[in-house]
Amino acid sequence: MNAKKFNVFDALKYLTLLIGVFVVLFPPYVVIVNSFKADEEFNTASTMALPKSFFNFENFRVVFERGGLLSGFANTLVIICVALVFNILFGTMVAYVLGRFEFKLKKPVFGLYLFATVIPSITTQVATFGIIKSLGLYNTLGAPIILYIGADVIQIILYLQFIRNIPFDLDENAMVEGASLFRIYRSVIFPLLTPATSTLIILKTISIYNDMYTPYLYMPKQSLGVVTTVLMRFQGVNIANWNLISAAILLILLPTVVLYIFLQKYIFEGVASGAVK
Amino acid sequence: MFGTMSYKTQKKLIIFTFLLIPVGLLLLFTYYPAAKLVFYSFTDWDGYSPEKPWVGLNNYKEVFSNPDIFGVFTHNFAYFVMGLIQNAVAIYFAVILNSKLRGRNGFRLLLFLPYIMNGVAVAFMFGYVFDTTQGSLNLFLQSIGLTKLGETSWLGTPGLVNYSLASTGLWRFMGYNMVIYIASLQAIPRDIYEAAKIDGANAWQTFWRITLPNMKPVIQLNLFLTVTGALEVFDLPFVLTKGGPAGASQTYVQRVVDTAFAYSDYGLASAMSIVLLFFVAAVVGLQQFVLSRGGSGK
Numbered sequence: 001m002n003a004k005k006f007n008v009f010d011a012l013k014y015l016t017l018l019i020g021v022f023v024v025l026f027p028p029y030v031v032i033v034n035s036f037k038a039d040e041e042f043n044t045a046s047t048m049a050l051p052k053s054f055f056n057f058e059n060f061r062v063v064f065e066r067g068g069l070l071s072g073f074a075n076t077l078v079i080i081c082v083a084l085v086f087n088i089l090f091g092t093m094v095a096y097v098l099g100r101f102e103f104k105l106k107k108p109v110f111g112l113y114l115f116a117t118v119i120p121s122i123t124t125q126v127a128t129f130g131i132i133k134s135l136g137l138y139n140t141l142g143a144p145i146i147l148y149i150g151a152d153v154i155q156i157i158l159y160l161q162f163i164r165n166i167p168f169d170l171d172e173n174a175m176v177e178g179a180s181l182f183r184i185y186r187s188v189i190f191p192l193l194t195p196a197t198s199t200l201i202i203l204k205t206i207s208i209y210n211d212m213y214t215p216y217l218y219m220p221k222q223s224l225g226v227v228t229t230v231l232m233r234f235q236g237v238n239i240a241n242w243n244l245i246s247a248a249i250l251l252i253l254l255p256t257v258v259l260y261i262f263l264q265k266y267i268f269e270g271v272a273s274g275a276v277k
Numbered sequence: 278m279f280g281t282m283s284y285k286t287q288k289k290l291i292i293f294t295f296l297l298i299p300v301g302l303l304l305l306f307t308y309y310p311a312a313k314l315v316f317y318s319f320t321d322w323d324g325y326s327p328e329k330p331w332v333g334l335n336n337y338k339e340v341f342s343n344p345d346i347f348g349v350f351t352h353n354f355a356y357f358v359m360g361l362i363q364n365a366v367a368i369y370f371a372v373i374l375n376s377k378l379r380g381r382n383g384f385r386l387l388l389f390l391p392y393i394m395n396g397v398a399v400a401f402m403f404g405y406v407f408d409t410t411q412g413s414l415n416l417f418l419q420s421i422g423l424t425k426l427g428e429t430s431w432l433g434t435p436g437l438v439n440y441s442l443a444s445t446g447l448w449r450f451m452g453y454n455m456v457i458y459i460a461s462l463q464a465i466p467r468d469i470y471e472a473a474k475i476d477g478a479n480a481w482q483t484f485w486r487i488t489l490p491n492m493k494p495v496i497q498l499n500l501f502l503t504v505t506g507a508l509e510v511f512d513l514p515f516v517l518t519k520g521g522p523a524g525a526s527q528t529y530v531q532r533v534v535d536t537a538f539a540y541s542d543y544g545l546a547s548a549m550s551i552v553l554l555f556f557v558a559a560v561v562g563l564q565q566f567v568l569s570r571g572g573s574g575k
Contacts, residue, residue: 009480013373013376013378016369016370016373017370017373017384020366020370020384020388021384021387021388023448024387024388024390024391024448024452025387026406026413026417027399027402027403027405027406027413027448028402030402030405030406030413031402031405034405046416047411047412047413047416048413048416048417048420090298090299090302093295093296093299094295094296094299094300096291096295097291097292097295097296101288101291101292103288103292109296109300112300112303112304112308113303116303116307116308117561118557118558118561118562119307119311119554119558120505120509120553120554120557121306121307122509122511122530123314123509123530123533123550123551123553123554123557124307124310124311124314124550124554125534125550126314126317126533126537126543126546126547126550127309127310127311127313127314127317127547128306128310129537129538130313131305131306131309131310131313146302146306147306149302150302150303150305150306150307151302151306151307153303153307156299175284180282180287181284181287181288181291182287182291185291185295206393209395210395210396210397212396212397212512212515212516213511213512217534217538227395227397228395228396228397231395231397231398231401232397232516235401240411242405242408242411245401245405246405249398249401249402252395252397252398253394253395253398256393256394256395257390257393257394259393260390260393264386267393268385268389268456271392271453271456271457272456272457272459272460273460
């Protein structure tokens with residue numbers, strides 16, 4: 001690129017980008033401005049107008065009080081943390097065994113995991129429901145937790161791709177020094193899988209935070225709301241009170257948006273490496 | 278104690294203990310339900326009574342012969358169409374943002390933003406956008422002079438509702454596709470472009486002859502994801518329209534869930550699930566076939 005000259009193509013590029021940004025920001029803009037409007041102001045002022053004050057937190061207070069948002073956040077956080085710990089643990093363990101050892105059942109186990117990616121779990125819910133019930137997990141936090149751990153195979157696929165790039169010499173060197181196989185897993189393989197682990201944490205956190213289907217189906221109990229089901233219930237009893245619903249929407253959106261702003265680099269990398277298999 | 282065992286014993290122990298629980302969970306929550314689903318699909322089970330009367334292929338006959346059931350897939354078609362547009366837009370923005378451009382990180386950040394937003398919150402946000410009287414879309418259309426268009430009932434018109442819903446999907450996932458396309462663009466070696474420049478290729482030729490062919494495997498992957506995604510749509514119509522008006526936006530998965538949990542017809546719901554599973558498996562199988570034939574590494 002030499003001398004900067006005005007160029008029709010460049011203008012077109014920026015114009016389309018600005019249209020794209022406008023389309024992206026328009027719906028959140030409307031939600032933000034209306035979440036700060038009191039009932040009276042909401043009914044009289046234009047939907048698109050800025051609120052009188054950005055310090056009117058009344059709607060947010062109502063959402064917290066009536067919506068059970070705090071317990072929703074708490075339940076979601078518990079589910080994410082427990083599910084992640086076991087996903088990381090089981091994912092690295094299976095990848096270590098399948099990626100490092102030769103044994104008779106290796107091919108069949110590998111095949112089971114690969115074929116499982118073809119079976120969409122949304123299709124088997126009708127049967128899974130009975131299993132969860134007979135395990136006594138229906139209407140407990142255990143239901144989504146065990147489903148996020150057991151019915152998802154993305155972590156295995158992710159770790160398996162990654163462990164191939166860790167040189168075998170490292171295992172052999174450790175063996176020469178007399179390290180046990182468990183120690184090699186814990187002190188060599190596990191730490192070196194960290195990039196895959198951070199990808200997993202990002203992808204899983206987003207998908208669990210966003211999941212509506214599993215908690216809706218397995219935890220209808222009032223006290224066991226997660227962010228998605230709490231929002232659905234709140235909307236159900238406040239239909240057409242868009243200023244209140246806007247406040248609730250905003251509060252649910254905030255945590256991931258804040259994380260996104262701080263972790264954007266890792267999120268882009270995670271998404272890119274999680275998709276290109 | 279563990280360290281004193283021979284590596285052979287250790288290996289056996291590690292394989293057994295490390296696989297026991299994960300493989301157990303895999304069997305319990307993926308293969309066992311799938312097997313049960315196949316069994317239920319041949320019965321007339323209502324979901325709670327102990328007897329499960331065997332009805333042979335009746336449920337499958339019903340799935341394929343009842344236009345009410347199979348016809349629901351026409352609603353899913355809207356998501357497929359929007360998915361194609363979504364990929365085209367994503368490729369366009371990916372190519373633009375991969376060129377030298379002032380503020381490209383900011384644009385990338387903003388265009389990807391919807392993807393990390395909570396799906397249910399996004400659904401309600403668009404409920405507000407599409408609202409006929411108070412909705413921002415109609416107010417916006419009226420403010421720029423399109424008064425007639427600004428009176429549209431976006432979610433209340435049977436032919437339109439699926440496209441309105443699917444456009445919300447486009448809004449939410451375009452940035453995701455874009456980021457994947459950007460990553461694939463960055464993997465194209467720079468010297469190919471240098472060579473093309475020396476040969477005097479213009480921007481359009483470079484895009485058509487170099488960029489696009491190099492993106493082919495990723496585009497294929499994304500298109501297959503679009504197909505399976507369109508087959509499995511559930512959240513958005515379920516949250517926003519509950520399938521309405523009068524079932525016009527009901528998707529196939531929603532129909533399965535209703536058949537099982539609202540009408541207690543587990544047998545039929547299972548057969549419907551198996552049919553969907555078969556379709557998705559066929560698409561993924563085709564994908565593996567096409568991608569491996571493309572000879573792009575693996």
